Amino acid sequence: MDHLQARDYSVPVVLRDGGSLLVRALRADDGPRILELFHRLSADSIRHRAFMAKTELTPSEVHYLTNIDFVRHVALAAVLREDGAEHIIGVGRYCSSAEGDGAGQRAEVAFSVADEHQGRGIGTLLLEHLARIARSAGIEELEADVMADNARMLSVFAESGFPVRESMASGIYRVTFPTSESEAFVQASLKRERKAAAESVRVFFEPTSVAVIGASRRPNTIGGAILDNLRKAGFRGRIYPINPNAKEIRGLPAFPSIRAVGQPVDLAIIAVPARDVEETIAECARLRVRGVVVISSGFAETGSTGAQVQQRLRTLVRSSGMRMVGPNCMGVLNANPEFSLDATFAPTWPPAGNVSMLSQSGALGIAMLDQAARLNVGLSCFVSVGNKADVSGNDLLSYWADDPTTEVIALYLESFGNPRKFARIAPAVARRKPIVAVKSGRSTAGTRAAASHSAALANVDVCVDALFAQAGVLRTTTLEDLFDLVSLLSTQPLPRGPRVGVVTNAGGPGILLADACEAQGLKLPELEPKTIERLQAFLPKDAGLSNPIDMIASATADQYARAIEVVANDPNVDALVVIYIPPLVTTAEDVAAAVASAAGSVPNDKPIATVFMSTKGAPPILSTGRRGKIPSYSYPENVALALSSAVRYARWRERPRGTVVSLDRERRVSIRREIERVTTGRPAPFWAPPDVVARLMEDADIPMAKLVVAAPTSDAAVAAARDIGYPVVAKAVANGLVHKSDVGGVILGLDSDEAVRAAVEALAGRVEAAGYELSGVALQRQYSGGVEAIVGVTMDPSFGPLIVAGLGGVQVELMRDVAFRLTPVSDLDAAEMIDGLRGAKLLDGFRGAPVADRASLLDVIQKISAFADVVPELLEFEINPLVVLPRGEGAIGLDVRMRLNGHGV
Numbered sequence: 001m002d003h004l005q006a007r008d009y010s011v012p013v014v015l016r017d018g019g020s021l022l023v024r025a026l027r028a029d030d031g032p033r034i035l036e037l038f039h040r041l042s043a044d045s046i047r048h049r050a051f052m053a054k055t056e057l058t059p060s061e062v063h064y065l066t067n068i069d070f071v072r073h074v075a076l077a078a079v080l081r082e083d084g085a086e087h088i089i090g091v092g093r094y095c096s097s098a099e100g101d102g103a104g105q106r107a108e109v110a111f112s113v114a115d116e117h118q119g120r121g122i123g124t125l126l127l128e129h130l131a132r133i134a135r136s137a138g139i140e141e142l143e144a145d146v147m148a149d150n151a152r153m154l155s156v157f158a159e160s161g162f163p164v165r166e167s168m169a170s171g172i173y174r175v176t177f178p179t180s181e182s183e184a185f186v187q188a189s190l191k192r193e194r195k196a197a198a199e200s201v202r203v204f205f206e207p208t209s210v211a212v213i214g215a216s217r218r219p220n221t222i223g224g225a226i227l228d229n230l231r232k233a234g235f236r237g238r239i240y241p242i243n244p245n246a247k248e249i250r251g252l253p254a255f256p257s258i259r260a261v262g263q264p265v266d267l268a269i270i271a272v273p274a275r276d277v278e279e280t281i282a283e284c285a286r287l288r289v290r291g292v293v294v295i296s297s298g299f300a301e302t303g304s305t306g307a308q309v310q311q312r313l314r315t316l317v318r319s320s321g322m323r324m325v326g327p328n329c330m331g332v333l334n335a336n337p338e339f340s341l342d343a344t345f346a347p348t349w350p351p352a353g354n355v356s357m358l359s360q361s362g363a364l365g366i367a368m369l370d371q372a373a374r375l376n377v378g379l380s381c382f383v384s385v386g387n388k389a390d391v392s393g394n395d396l397l398s399y400w401a402d403d404p405t406t407e408v409i410a411l412y413l414e415s416f417g418n419p420r421k422f423a424r425i426a427p428a429v430a431r432r433k434p435i436v437a438v439k440s441g442r443s444t445a446g447t448r449a450a451a452s453h454s455a456a457l458a459n460v461d462v463c464v465d466a467l468f469a470q471a472g473v474l475r476t477t478t479l480e481d482l483f484d485l486v487s488l489l490s491t492q493p494l495p496r497g498p499r500v501g502v503v504t505n506a507g508g509p510g511i512l513l514a515d516a517c518e519a520q521g522l523k524l525p526e527l528e529p530k531t532i533e534r535l536q537a538f539l540p541k542d543a544g545l546s547n548p549i550d551m552i553a554s555a556t557a558d559q560y561a562r563a564i565e566v567v568a569n570d571p572n573v574d575a576l577v578v579i580y581i582p583p584l585v586t587t588a589e590d591v592a593a594a595v596a597s598a599a600g601s602v603p604n605d606k607p608i609a610t611v612f613m614s615t616k617g618a619p620p621i622l623s624t625g626r627r628g629k630i631p632s633y634s635y636p637e638n639v640a641l642a643l644s645s646a647v648r649y650a651r652w653r654e655r656p657r658g659t660v661v662s663l664d665r666e667r668r669v670s671i672r673r674e675i676e677r678v679t680t681g682r683p684a685p686f687w688a689p690p691d692v693v694a695r696l697m698e699d700a701d702i703p704m705a706k707l708v709v710a711a712p713t714s715d716a717a718v719a720a721a722r723d724i725g726y727p728v729v730a731k732a733v734a735n736g737l738v739h740k741s742d743v744g745g746v747i748l749g750l751d752s753d754e755a756v757r758a759a760v761e762a763l764a765g766r767v768e769a770a771g772y773e774l775s776g777v778a779l780q781r782q783y784s785g786g787v788e789a790i791v792g793v794t795m796d797p798s799f800g801p802l803i804v805a806g807l808g809g810v811q812v813e814l815m816r817d818v819a820f821r822l823t824p825v826s827d828l829d830a831a832e833m834i835d836g837l838r839g840a841k842l843l844d845g846f847r848g849a850p851v852a853d854r855a856s857l858l859d860v861i862q863k864i865s866a867f868a869d870v871v872p873e874l875l876e877f878e879i880n881p882l883v884v885l886p887r888g889e890g891a892i893g894l895d896v897r898m899r900l901n902g903h904g905v
């Protein structure tokens with residue numbers, strides 16, 4: 001962040017009590033609002049801030065407090081809109097007297113918060129935002145003087161997560177802390193963020209009163225349908241229909257406006273024409289409604305004009321202390337009988353249960369509710385987020401994380417508003433509750449046009465896969481797969497392992513399941529001899545007793561029950577699948593009853609699922625036993641896919657969190673100084689010169705073969721080659737030339753002065769023929785042997801830095817054997833990236849080759865991740881090839897390219 005960005009700083013935030021406001025840069029015209037804040041402060045608050053009694057601010061003091069240079073003096077205001085006007089209820093600022101680039105500086109920080117708003121976390125939020133600005137400006141420490149009796153301010157620092165140092169003299173605490181984000185700070189900030197977000201959206205699921213603005217007596221209207229659903233679901237709170245042309249709707253008194261209600265309203269459902277929505281929300285803000293659900297369409301989905309209005313709505317609700325779902329949505333629902341809230345216009349009310357769902361599409365949301373009812377998937381909550389102008393999936397995940405009725409979370413997503421925030425929240429939630437997601441947009445149409453292999457291989461879907469892999473989110477390709485997996489996770493324990501026992505009355509479906517399990521990484525293990533003996537005692541002699549257990553078509557309901565008990569209790573079995581095809585001798589109802597009864601004998605830590613291959617599906621009696629609901633599938637492949645996802649998720653939950661490499665302070669400072677030097681005054685974007693790249697790689701401790709860029713003359717090149725030591729590689733350096741090999745700009749195996757002279761002449765001719773001008777010759781020591789790899793970075797505008805790693809060097813784009821992760825990449829992330837490659841065996845001594853130094857490859861991946869987080873100007877980066885030498889000898893980059901965003905003049 002540069003100083004101009006600090007001057008324009010404006011971020012909506014959520015407070016610990018669920019309220020919201022705007023944190024923005026203090027402006028020169030804020031003088032009257034600063035005076036208002038001063039007069040709202042108690043005598044003690046003024047004394048704590050000014051260290052003296054004070055009853056008024058002089059004009060010169062107001063001028064100083066509001067005329068900020070945003071270089072040495074930075075100030076942020078916490079702004080709340082009340083009664084249609086902006087009020088500043090808190091200010092945080094830091095001041096530094098030092099000149100220069102900021103590196104190593106210390107600044108003094110101070111805060112003021114209106115007394116009636118103290119305790120809401122405003123001071124902590126201002127501190128977080130100021131520390132972020134200070135860090136970007138190179139300020140490494142903040143300090144504050146705090147009076148000993150200022151307990152609230154001391155607690156702000158103590159609970160911030162920053163490692164605070166305190167000293168005391170004459171009743172004054174000197175508090176000092178670094179601006180860098182330690183792990184403790186990140187975790188404390190994330191915890192605060194989650195709790196605040198959860199509290200802010202609680203009103204959408206637990207309101208005590210709901211107003212339907214746009215309620216109608218006419219049939220087939222959205223306002224009428226929402227009002228009907230609220231009543232039919234049995235909502236226990238008060239319902240206020242709002243319609244200026246009606247005195248009564250559906251037996252309820254109607255009101256001409258929400259102001260006319262005369263009572264507090266928690267939640268307003270807005271179903272009015274788009275042109276009236278802004279004023280309607282403003283009225284709700286004036287009445288301090290806590291939450292609004294905007295059903296109306298006609299905003300960002302219609303184009304730029306609608307997007308501008310939508311942005312105003314977001315600013316209005318956040319600055320007024322409200323939250324908003326929508327616009328362009330179908331509403332919210334809480335099936336918990338304690339609330340029975342159906343504020344949607346969907347025709348289906350689902351059964352109550354433990355699954356909470358989000359849909360970004362209103363139409364698909366209706367389909368999801370219908371499917372949940374058809375499959376008897378019990379819901380806790382459902383939200384149609386629409387355009388996500390305010391409330392997002394991140395907010396809802398925060399609420400559902402601690403919601404006692406939510407045990408499984410299902411998401412249908414079309415886009416990410418803040419994927420980096422999702423990457424922080426989702427893993428913490430997924431370690432406790434499974435998150436299943438369908439993300440549309442898998443096509444390659446979004447693949448970016450880019451110069452480096454790393455960037456060309458990345459598209460939005462690749463980013464999503466990387467994000468979900470790190471966050472523990474289970475991605476499915478279809479809504480059908482989503483419901484298959486949710487049905488399993490919401491009713492069964494997680495499998496302890498991949499071993500599946502199968503009981504069937506037909507061999508064909510058993511074979512299909514075996515094939516599907518193998519394809520999905522599951523196993524059908526051999527059963528214990530004692531298990532086989534027990535099965536032989538009651539099954540026909542023609543039965544197949546090797547897993548899958550084929551009881552043949554004559555199998556009775558009693559044989560099903562006994563086989564289930566025996567196979568499920570085999571110690572080699574982690575999960576049980578029961579398959580039934582209707583023959584003439586038994587009925588589906590009898591078998592389902594037997595399965596339901598026998599499921600009670602299945603160990604509680606083993607999931608059980610069924611496949612009823614019948615047009616009628618599984619009889620309802622299947623879910624009436626002691627084990628409760630047992631999921632049933634139409635085909636063997638469906639259950640195999642669901643089980644494999646559950647196994648992967650169980651392994652992810654048991655996985656350690658991993659560690660992240662961070663560059664030390666000296667390396668960070670050195671990198672930042674070099675980046676500032678090379679980007680200042682440069683056009684954006686540009687490819688960094690080879691010598692700059694070499695210095696940055698040395699600063700980041702990323703191994704790179706020694707490189708010398710010589711003038712494009714034979715004598716200069718020979719001198720450089722002798723300095724490096726033969727054999728060497730010669731590479732053309734020319735403005736605009738990225739892929740040197742495409743024009744013959746790389747010559748290998750140069751082992752003498754004569755060879756180097758000839759290479760310089762050849763490079764000049766080849767580059768000129770391709771339309772470039774040779775400006776230099778880069779010479780490097782040539783390495784032979786080892787395994788060629790690629791490690792790179794591409795910057796996605798939404799997802800941020802994306803790390804790519806693969807094997808194959810220059811052929812990687814053809815093979816596409818690559819893995820992606822978002823930064824920061826932990827040691828476990830890096831290992832999973834490499835282990836998941838098809839060519840990973842090349843590192844293990846394939847066909848007699850030496851075993852490669854895998855540990856060094858993983859170290860390079862992590863250091864590049866750390867480098868990317870220090871250099872936000874990085875657009876594309878690639879080491880290709882990175883030669884992974886035999887074990888113990890390390891890895892070394894032979895060709896490194898880096899594209900940076902310049903800072904302009």
